[in-house]
Amino acid sequence: MSDxxxxxxxxxxxxxxxxxxxxxxxxxxxxRGDVFIIMGGSGCGKSSLLKxxxxxxxxxxxxxxxxxxxxxQDPETDREAMLRKFGVLFQSGALWSSKTLAENVALPLAxxxxxxxxxxxxxCSLKLALVGLSGFEKYYPSEISGxxxxxxxxARAIALDPEIxxxxxxxxxxxxxxxxxxxxxxxxxxxxxxxxxxIVTHELASIFAVGNNSVFLDPVTKTMLATGNxxxxxxxxxxxxxxxxxxxxxxxxxxxx
Amino acid sequence: xxxxxxxxxxxxxxxxxxxxxxxxRGIWLLETERPSVADxxxxxxxxxxxxxxxxxxxxxxxxxxxxxxxLVGLERVARERGLTxxxxxxxxxxxxxxxxxxxxxxxxxxxxxxxRQGWLSRVGTSWLAGTRAxxxxxxxxxxxxxxxxxxxRGKATYQRSDFFVTVQEVxxxxxxIVSLVGFLVGVILSFIGAMQFEKFGAGIYTANLVGLGIxxxxxxxxxxxxxxxxxxxxxxxxIGTMKVNEEIDALRTLGINxxxxxxxxxxxxxxxMMPLVTLYAxxxxxxxxxxxxxxxxxxxxxLFLEQLRASISVGDVLGGLFMASVFGVLVALAGCQRxxxxxTSAQAVGEAATSAVVTGxxxxxxxxxxxxxxxxxxxx
Ligand SMILES: Nc1ncnc2c1ncn2[C@@H]1O[C@H](COP(=O)(O)OP(=O)(O)OP(=O)(O)O)[C@@H](O)[C@H]1O
Ligand SMILES: [Mg+2]
Numbered sequence: 001m002s003d004x005x006x007x008x009x010x011x012x013x014x015x016x017x018x019x020x021x022x023x024x025x026x027x028x029x030x031x032r033g034d035v036f037i038i039m040g041g042s043g044c045g046k047s048s049l050l051k052x053x054x055x056x057x058x059x060x061x062x063x064x065x066x067x068x069x070x071x072x073q074d075p076e077t078d079r080e081a082m083l084r085k086f087g088v089l090f091q092s093g094a095l096w097s098s099k100t101l102a103e104n105v106a107l108p109l110a111x112x113x114x115x116x117x118x119x120x121x122x123x124c125s126l127k128l129a130l131v132g133l134s135g136f137e138k139y140y141p142s143e144i145s146g147x148x149x150x151x152x153x154x155a156r157a158i159a160l161d162p163e164i165x166x167x168x169x170x171x172x173x174x175x176x177x178x179x180x181x182x183x184x185x186x187x188x189x190x191x192x193x194x195x196x197x198x199i200v201t202h203e204l205a206s207i208f209a210v211g212n213n214s215v216f217l218d219p220v221t222k223t224m225l226a227t228g229n230x231x232x233x234x235x236x237x238x239x240x241x242x243x244x245x246x247x248x249x250x251x252x253x254x255x256x257x
Numbered sequence: 258x259x260x261x262x263x264x265x266x267x268x269x270x271x272x273x274x275x276x277x278x279x280x281x282r283g284i285w286l287l288e289t290e291r292p293s294v295a296d297x298x299x300x301x302x303x304x305x306x307x308x309x310x311x312x313x314x315x316x317x318x319x320x321x322x323x324x325x326x327x328l329v330g331l332e333r334v335a336r337e338r339g340l341t342x343x344x345x346x347x348x349x350x351x352x353x354x355x356x357x358x359x360x361x362x363x364x365x366x367x368x369x370x371x372x373r374q375g376w377l378s379r380v381g382t383s384w385l386a387g388t389r390a391x392x393x394x395x396x397x398x399x400x401x402x403x404x405x406x407x408x409x410r411g412k413a414t415y416q417r418s419d420f421f422v423t424v425q426e427v428x429x430x431x432x433x434i435v436s437l438v439g440f441l442v443g444v445i446l447s448f449i450g451a452m453q454f455e456k457f458g459a460g461i462y463t464a465n466l467v468g469l470g471i472x473x474x475x476x477x478x479x480x481x482x483x484x485x486x487x488x489x490x491x492x493x494x495x496i497g498t499m500k501v502n503e504e505i506d507a508l509r510t511l512g513i514n515x516x517x518x519x520x521x522x523x524x525x526x527x528x529x530m531m532p533l534v535t536l537y538a539x540x541x542x543x544x545x546x547x548x549x550x551x552x553x554x555x556x557x558x559x560l561f562l563e564q565l566r567a568s569i570s571v572g573d574v575l576g577g578l579f580m581a582s583v584f585g586v587l588v589a590l591a592g593c594q595r596x597x598x599x600x601t602s603a604q605a606v607g608e609a610a611t612s613a614v615v616t617g618x619x620x621x622x623x624x625x626x627x628x629x630x631x632x633x634x635x636x637x
Contacts, residue, residue: 054510055509055510056506056509056510079512080512080514081512082512083509083510083511083512084511084512086510088507088510090503090506090507092502092503094502094503094504094506094507095504095507096499096504096507097498097499097502097504098495107511107513108511111414111511111513112512156507
């Protein structure tokens with residue numbers, strides 16, 4: 001993939017709420033097939049960055065390019081068409097609470113495909129089975145547990161076989177086994193769908209288990225401190241903050257350069 | 258009495274011009290009387306050469322957050338004056354809590370100021386907020402028009418089932434209250450009319466009052482206000498709750514326009530059903546008026562109905578139904594707009610429902626006056 005543009009390019013991005021700048025000068029790329037981790041301390045702006053990537057929040061400055069095509073700054077861009085290639089798993093799941101799980105998965109299918117209702121039903125059952133929820137088609141989101149809701153939301157996110165999957169803290173609030181299974185599922189889906197995955201998380205175990213690329217956001221300097229493979233960053237980052245975070249606060253103060 | 262059981266006390270001693278010793282004694286609990294930091298300020302400021310504050314707490318009894326707030330407050334004040342605070346003399350637990358409090362420095366720019374504004378700037382702010390609200394309202398109407406355009410071109414994504422569910426909600430399920438209110442308004446109107454007209458021996462003209470009053474104005478207004486209270490509020494609460502749960506964001510990230518998906522079917526359903534509901538409210542009102550008039554006036558049912566029929570023209574009825582349709586769109590707009598603009602808290606959902614009803618009723622009354630003016634000019 002030498003000359004082709006990176007799957008996601010973030011260019012000079014500044015995130016702000018009104019006057020309050022959360023992050024500035026973000027610059028990084030995500031290649032096709034990466035499992036990309038957005039990490040950093042609490043409140044540093046990870047969720048805000050994700051919101052800009054999935055088109056929910058306009059950046060204060062800068063741009064995001066998907067396959068080299070500008071998302072925010074090119075007035076010609078058909079954003080809704082680009083969004084259709086994304087699957088998003090929200091931190092809270094954000095399932096439509098007045099619809100059953102099957103109806104939740106069915107909505108994107110009914111909206112963007114020509115499938116007949118029986119075919120849609122079949123696909124819904126398949127997607128729910130993929131995340132281990134077969135038999136729960138007729139349940140409402142309020143009738144299942146938090147972990148199940150996350151998996152149901154994942155089934156909805158992969159309904160349209162997206163090119164890019166975005167996750168906001170997928171393992172928050174899950175027990176270690178469920179969380180590990182979710183990690184495996186994410187990798188599995190990446191391989192089978194050929195998708196690029198972007199994950200916001202601060203679970204170190206997850207970061208090293210699934211991530212092969214990352215960006216580290218710092219709440220103090222309000223910019224990114226490093227980008228690259230998380231294992232390499234842990235062992236060899238020039239920045240103390242980054243090593244310290246990835247080594248669970250156990251990094252030696254002296255640089256091991 | 259042992260000092261550790263007495264009320265909280267603080268005593269300040271100057272050890273030398275640069276050092277101050279703060280002595281704390283007694284019980285420092287939240288629910289007991291405690292000295293405040295403000296009381297100590299004069300003593301702090303009385304010593305210009307001061308550099309350091311130390312504590313002596315041998316006489317301290319039970320303590321809880323009450324003590325810690327005092328210590329933190331004092332330390333803040335001391336830091337503002339450039340003094341160093343030596344926490345060594347404090348009880349172990351209290352010292353660690355104070356240390357924790359100051360461990361994470363405050364994020365620059367994160368604190369929200371509570372600035373007091375003068376009345377002039379308050380007037381200005383609320384004027385700006387008012388014009389903003391009007392602009393937002395107009396922008397929302399614009400978005401809905403675009404959405405309607407997409408619907409006509411077959412490009413809008415919405416669920417047909419939502420449309421039918423709303424149709425049922427605003428018609429069949431509202432019939433009970435519409436019947437009751439419609440009938441009673443007819444009754445009231447004919448009571449008033451009969452009392453007055455009877456005095457002049459013109460009791461039969463009650464039919465004109467009831468007929469025109471209900472069909473041209475009161476029928477549509479009743480139906481509109483019932484819809485604003487019933488349906489407008491429910492739209493706002495439904496969409497507002499979706500907003501809180503990030504369900505609207507989930508729609509957006511799928512490339513589904515929330516206006517097309519949520520607002521369009523509701524606005525269409527109300528626009529189409531309001532004339533029918535109004536027609537029904539009219540019938541109930543006329544029925545109520547007839548029953549009462551025939552009962553208290555000296556006229557036969559046939560005569561009254563004949564007078565009623567003669568007093569209402571087709572134009573009156575259609576004018577009223579058109580008005581009802583306009584009210585329907587306004588109620589749906591108010592409800593959905595408040596829902597979409599809703600903040601992300603339980604309180605915001607409540608406020609959205611309230612303001613949907615208020616906005617809906619105001620819009621109904623204002624547009625009713627405008628339409629009546631237009632009808633009069635056009636001679637309808
Ligand atoms: N809607 C908002 N309005 C104003 N400020 C906001 C808003 N949302 C977030 N912020 C601010 O932006 C900063 C970053 O928030 P964000 O939610 O992106 O953090 P995060 O890195 O996801 O944190 P966490 O790991 O705890 O989820 C915070 O300081 C927060 O106060
Ligand atoms: Mg977050």
